[in-house]
Amino acid sequence: MWPPHTCRQEVAYTSSAMKKTIAIVEDERAIRDNYAAAFAREGYAVRGYPNRRDAMSAFAARLPDLAVIDISLEDEPEGGFELCRELRGLSAELPIIFLTARDSELDAVSGLRLGADDFLTKDLSLAHLIARVNALFRRVDALRRPTEEKQVIRRGALTLDSERMSVEWNGQVVLLSLTEFWIVYALTKHPGHVKNRQQLMDAANVVLDDNTITSHIKRIRRKFQVVDEKFDAVHTVYGMGYRWVE
Amino acid sequence: MSRFIELLKTGPISGFRLRTKLLLLALTTLALPWAGCQYAREMESVLRESEQQSLLAVTTTIAGSLKGRQELLFRADSLPGAEGNNSRDITPVVLSGAPVIDGLTDEWDSDARNVVRVAGPGSDSLQLLAATHERWLYLALLVHDNRWVFDSSEMTPLDSETIGDRVWLAFDDKRGGQQRLFFASTGPGPVRGRRIETLEYGRESAVEEPRIGGVWQRSRDGWVLEISLPLSMVGQHLGVLIDDRDRRGAPRASYGTLEVSDLRATGRLIAASPDLNEHLRQFAQPGVELTVASDTGAVLTRLDAPALPGDYTRMRGFLPRMYRLFLDGGAIPRSVSQAERERSAQELTQRAARGKPETDLFAGRYENSVIVAAAAPIFSADGKRVIGVIQLAQTADRWLTLRDRALTRLLNLTLFVTLFAVGAAFWFAGRMTLRISRLGAASETALGREGSVSRLLPESESRDELGDLSRSFSSLLGRLDEYTGYLRTLAGKLAHEIRTPLTIVRSSLENLESESTSDNAKVYIARAREGSERLGAILSAMGAATKVEEAIAHSERQRFDLGALVRATVAAYGTAFPNRRFACEVPADPVHMSGAPELIVQMMDKLVDNAVDFSADGATISIVLSADENQAEISVANPGPPLPPEADTRLFESLWQSRAETDTPQVRLRPHFGLGLYIVRLIAEFHGGSARAANLPGDSGAIFSVRLTRW
Numbered sequence: 028m029w030p031p032h033t034c035r036q037e038v039a040y041t042s043s044a045m046k047k048t049i050a051i052v053e054d055e056r057a058i059r060d061n062y063a064a065a066f067a068r069e070g071y072a073v074r075g076y077p078n079r080r081d082a083m084s085a086f087a088a089r090l091p092d093l094a095v096i097d098i099s100l101e102d103e104p105e106g107g108f109e110l111c112r113e114l115r116g117l118s119a120e121l122p123i124i125f126l127t128a129r130d131s132e133l134d135a136v137s138g139l140r141l142g143a144d145d146f147l148t149k150d151l152s153l154a155h156l157i158a159r160v161n162a163l164f165r166r167v168d169a170l171r172r173p174t175e176e177k178q179v180i181r182r183g184a185l186t187l188d189s190e191r192m193s194v195e196w197n198g199q200v201v202l203l204s205l206t207e208f209w210i211v212y213a214l215t216k217h218p219g220h221v222k223n224r225q226q227l228m229d230a231a232n233v234v235l236d237d238n239t240i241t242s243h244i245k246r247i248r249r250k251f252q253v254v255d256e257k258f259d260a261v262h263t264v265y266g267m268g269y270r271w272v273e
Numbered sequence: 274m275s276r277f278i279e280l281l282k283t284g285p286i287s288g289f290r291l292r293t294k295l296l297l298l299a300l301t302t303l304a305l306p307w308a309g310c311q312y313a314r315e316m317e318s319v320l321r322e323s324e325q326q327s328l329l330a331v332t333t334t335i336a337g338s339l340k341g342r343q344e345l346l347f348r349a350d351s352l353p354g355a356e357g358n359n360s361r362d363i364t365p366v367v368l369s370g371a372p373v374i375d376g377l378t379d380e381w382d383s384d385a386r387n388v389v390r391v392a393g394p395g396s397d398s399l400q401l402l403a404a405t406h407e408r409w410l411y412l413a414l415l416v417h418d419n420r421w422v423f424d425s426s427e428m429t430p431l432d433s434e435t436i437g438d439r440v441w442l443a444f445d446d447k448r449g450g451q452q453r454l455f456f457a458s459t460g461p462g463p464v465r466g467r468r469i470e471t472l473e474y475g476r477e478s479a480v481e482e483p484r485i486g487g488v489w490q491r492s493r494d495g496w497v498l499e500i501s502l503p504l505s506m507v508g509q510h511l512g513v514l515i516d517d518r519d520r521r522g523a524p525r526a527s528y529g530t531l532e533v534s535d536l537r538a539t540g541r542l543i544a545a546s547p548d549l550n551e552h553l554r555q556f557a558q559p560g561v562e563l564t565v566a567s568d569t570g571a572v573l574t575r576l577d578a579p580a581l582p583g584d585y586t587r588m589r590g591f592l593p594r595m596y597r598l599f600l601d602g603g604a605i606p607r608s609v610s611q612a613e614r615e616r617s618a619q620e621l622t623q624r625a626a627r628g629k630p631e632t633d634l635f636a637g638r639y640e641n642s643v644i645v646a647a648a649a650p651i652f653s654a655d656g657k658r659v660i661g662v663i664q665l666a667q668t669a670d671r672w673l674t675l676r677d678r679a680l681t682r683l684l685n686l687t688l689f690v691t692l693f694a695v696g697a698a699f700w701f702a703g704r705m706t707l708r709i710s711r712l713g714a715a716s717e718t719a720l721g722r723e724g725s726v727s728r729l730l731p732e733s734e735s736r737d738e739l740g741d742l743s744r745s746f747s748s749l750l751g752r753l754d755e756y757t758g759y760l761r762t763l764a765g766k767l768a769h770e771i772r773t774p775l776t777i778v779r780s781s782l783e784n785l786e787s788e789s790t791s792d793n794a795k796v797y798i799a800r801a802r803e804g805s806e807r808l809g810a811i812l813s814a815m816g817a818a819t820k821v822e823e824a825i826a827h828s829e830r831q832r833f834d835l836g837a838l839v840r841a842t843v844a845a846y847g848t849a850f851p852n853r854r855f856a857c858e859v860p861a862d863p864v865h866m867s868g869a870p871e872l873i874v875q876m877m878d879k880l881v882d883n884a885v886d887f888s889a890d891g892a893t894i895s896i897v898l899s900a901d902e903n904q905a906e907i908s909v910a911n912p913g914p915p916l917p918p919e920a921d922t923r924l925f926e927s928l929w930q931s932r933a934e935t936d937t938p939q940v941r942l943r944p945h946f947g948l949g950l951y952i953v954r955l956i957a958e959f960h961g962g963s964a965r966a967a968n969l970p971g972d973s974g975a976i977f978s979v980r981l982t983r984w
Contacts, residue, residue, distance in 0.1 A: 061780035266845025
């Protein structure tokens with residue numbers, strides 16, 4: 028339907044040296060260009076790559092500030108995962124977002140395990156995507172600054188830094204994806220209040236179906252349980268939603 | 274053959290089960306005993322034929338040895354044939370032992386052919402029996418007489434005033450003279466023949482003849498007179514006459530074989546030569562009765578059959594009797610009386626007397642026993658005249674025994690074979706039917722309701738046609754499986770494929786929105802966005818089943834209280850659907866079970882969605898949880914239209930929508946492709962349960978029940 032194009036060169040959409048650079052690795056040119064236009068409108072410098080080889084050769088020369096990666100890239104159905112692994116090898120801090128048409132649980136788990144900061148499906152609107160990108164940049168910036176206490180929420184064993192988007196449990200860091208962080212943030216803002224699925228989705232700037240919310244909650248619980256086996260603060264209220272219990 | 278197969282297909286047995294058909298086919302082996310019977314009959318008739326032939330050969334041989342030897346056949350004085358046939362001829366039978374002269378005739382081997390019968394006045398009659406033994410002639414007169422009148426004991430036997438019943442005996446003597454004697458008695462007992470001699474002065478006297486004696490006795494219906502006299506006294510002719518009187522001195526009524534007027538004997542005495550038996554004895558065989566008759570058919574002598582070693586012993590028992598009944602079927606005459614047997618023998622003799630050897634079969638003394646007889650004429654020296662007939666009779670018991678034994682063995686064997694064949698056919702048919710029905714059942718259940726196909730069929734290892742059938746079923750099912758697999762994943766694949774262009778459309782629209790556009794353009798953009806939203810909803814609905822399957826695959830079981838879950842969930846529905854009322858019935862005690870609570874909630878969501886869709890505003894949807902030790906059941910009932918009739922089984926299948934969907938905004942926003950109930954079923958099955966649907970009593974609505982195993 029869409030003829031494969033032969034774009035091998037790095038495509039620069041804006042050229043301001045001071046702007047933050049976002050790399051989009053996406054084999055579908057129309058999507059890539061649309062995303063690029065949206066990011067450019069927000070004032071980011073955008074570079075698009077159609078496949079892993081082009082992206083890696085460019086990244087080797089210069090790392091972007093953030094990478095948005097599709098999983099299947101031209102002839103590599105799992106090329107995005109491979110790229111993510113290589114990129115993580117280059118930089119531990121670089122925010123990576125998977126943006127893909129594949130929405131299976133397995134793909135999400137694999138992507139997040141490879142060190143991606145978020146796993147998004149292409150259902151997501153551009154506005155939501157941009158909100159996430161902004162949030163991730165904010166986190167990166169916050170990590171570079173000393174902690175400001177007012178941004179920190181403490182709920183018993185939980186310490187949540189909304190600026191850095193980091194979570195600690197009993198002083199131990201719990202590594203959450205952006206979506207997971209926002210869900211935890213929404214739940215802990217008003218402990219004991221039931222948050223329904225819609226509220227959680229809104230908080231996480233994401234549109235998800237019931238099962239995906241459920242698996243996010245499950246993942247969150249599991250991540251906390253890694254640092255504390257007895258973790259049981261996220262309660263399911265059947266038919267309603269979830270709540271944080273201290 | 275093809276007609277036979279056609280008959281099997283359409284004929285009267287086409288409606289039978291396979292087992293019955295095969296059984297009927299096996300019964301055709303019953304033709305074996307029938308064929309065996311036919312064979313046995315054939316064998317029997319061949320045996321009989323050969324027996325008859327050999328008997329005939331022996332008979333002809335003996336007849337040949339007697340050819341022209343008239344002197345060996347008849348005693349010298351009696352030369353038959355010259356005067357033709359005469360009803361007054363007396364042919365004595367040669368007896369093997371001398372009869373006791375006592376007025377009783379039991380020991381006489383009387384033969385119908387040799388009895389001379391003479392009718393008297395009224396019902397009176399005379400039967401004259403004659404026999405010889407060695408040099409003696411014996412006569413027995415069996416007289417039917419209602420009144421036996423004795424002579425007066427005081428008077429002489431010649432006093433005509435007082436004489437009673439009288440028997441005259443007259444014969445030629447060797448010198449050509451006539452001898453006349455009479456027997457008279459004053460009572461039962463020994464008598465002597467008396468000759469009337471004329472003495473001087475014309476006085477008559479009755480002189481006793483010492484050589485001619487007898488015994489006169491009363492019998493049941495008259496009297497019997499047994500007489501013995503030396504054969505040497507008698508010439509060619511001999512006869513008896515009875516003077517019957519109603520009282521002493523009454524006028525006589527005479528009847529007998531003598532001329533009444535002059536007491537002359539006209540009937541011949543045709544007796545066998547004394548050497549005949551000696552000659553015949555050399556031909557005697559065990560079991561063979563030998564009879565020589567004169568050309569008239571009267572028996573001259575008879576050599577009784579010496580006892581047969583190993584006489585016909587009938588096979589006993591139920592089966593042999595059945596076989597005999599089945600076999601003989603009238604082919605062999607039944608037992609007959611002595612008289613009838615003798616008549617048959619006489620007929621045979623008479624046939625042979627016409628000049629040709631004959632054989633015949635007639636019934637023997639016992640039931641089903643048969644006598645084979647052969648008769649051959651004895652010719653005179655010139656070969657032109659038949660001077661006698663020789664007849665051999667033999668019981669056919671020997672070959673009857675043989676036949677019976679062979680048949681019984683044959684029939685037992687075929688019966689056993691038939692039983693075995695029927696049994697084998699029954700077993701085979703049973704096994705075949707079992708295999709076929711197993712295959713049938715497996716192929717019926719191979720196609721699961723959700724379209725998944727199990728390819729493992731029984732019999733696929735067998736090398737016969739059923740194995741072939743099973744294998745072709747398997748390959749068919751395999752192809753079906755691939756096809757249904759393709760169909761099942763089609764929606765998901767399609768959704769995935771469409772998602773990319775949809776993303777292009779959506780992201781383009783979103784970019785367009787941020788450009789400065791006219792108000793008109795904004796309206797169109799909004800419409801295009803709305804359209805792409807709906808497309809997106811459709812896509813996620815299409816992939817919903819796959820997502821649920823995935824979610825189920827990743828589900829972990831945990832213990833939870835189903836009662837609390839149902840109660841909480843129903844409470845939440847109250848706010849989610851303000852236009853419906855919800856009635857909830859949950860046991861007071863906790864219903865602990867192991868499972869995935871999120872899935873149960875999702876399942877209930879689908880059921881309640883469904884109930885809400887098909888009920889009117891303000892309707893009450895009732896949700897009931899019941900549980901026993903092993904199972905829990907959640908049922909959701911709503912008033913509304915009843916289920917369509919075919920829905921019961923198909924309702925829970927994927928992509929099946931029965932009830933006409935109204936094009937409501939709600940449906941437009943949340944399309945479900947009939948996946949809701951399919952998801953319900955998937956979740957129920959994950960919990961070791963099942964889902965079913967039914968109409969409420971009076972078709973006032975529908976009830977959906979899900980059964981879960983509590984584990």
